[in-house]
Amino acid sequence: MSNFRKLLVWQKAMSLTTKIYTSTKNFPKEEIFGLTSQLRLCAISIPSNIAEGLGRDSNNELIRFINIAVGSLFELQTQLEIAKNICYLNTEEFNNLYEDNREVERMLIAFLKKLKEDK
Template sequence: MSPFRDLKIWRKSKSLVTKIYRGTTNFPDSEKYGLLSQIRRSTVSIPSNIAEGYGRNSNGEFQRYLSISMGSLFELQTQIQIAQNLDYFKNKEGAKMYELSRETGRMLSSFIRSIE
């Protein structure tokens, strides 16, 4: 298996992190330790768990960490929808981030199936 940095899903999820960070810069200050922090933590968790699972040198452990990444992705999707309901995103930024998270989820699901 190639290094985790060569995994398309790792690169895609890392790109998602960057877009989420940039897209949440205009959240209200009152959310600094609330929803904003939670969105960013769940997003960072996705590529982090892919990398950590890869480093476990066991297919079973890797699958477990990929599953954790998927859980973090679903958490992120929920948080994006909550932020949309609160009108925290400008223009259609929330919808774009949600769609990017769904695209990442489809890739992650396919990757999990491919290594089972």
């Protein structure tokens, strides 16, 4: 697929990344190189790896990059839990971000399964 922008999972991952940036704007300034940075990097990694995988010339490479995106997604879930536990995110913010995260997760896992079947 040459136009990754048309892929719904990439679009959802981009939306999640934007929401992470918006939510972390209010984190304490001392977290700029800590949790704020980590959350943002994980979020950015998800659509970036989807796009990079789709730009590769083999199904095996695409599978590898989708797996990396899934790993970043799970890392993001963990960091969201930490942000909630230390009260940087309120329950509503956490739930919204977590649900968006889980939606992307389900889509990526389904995409990965399809890619492996087509192998």
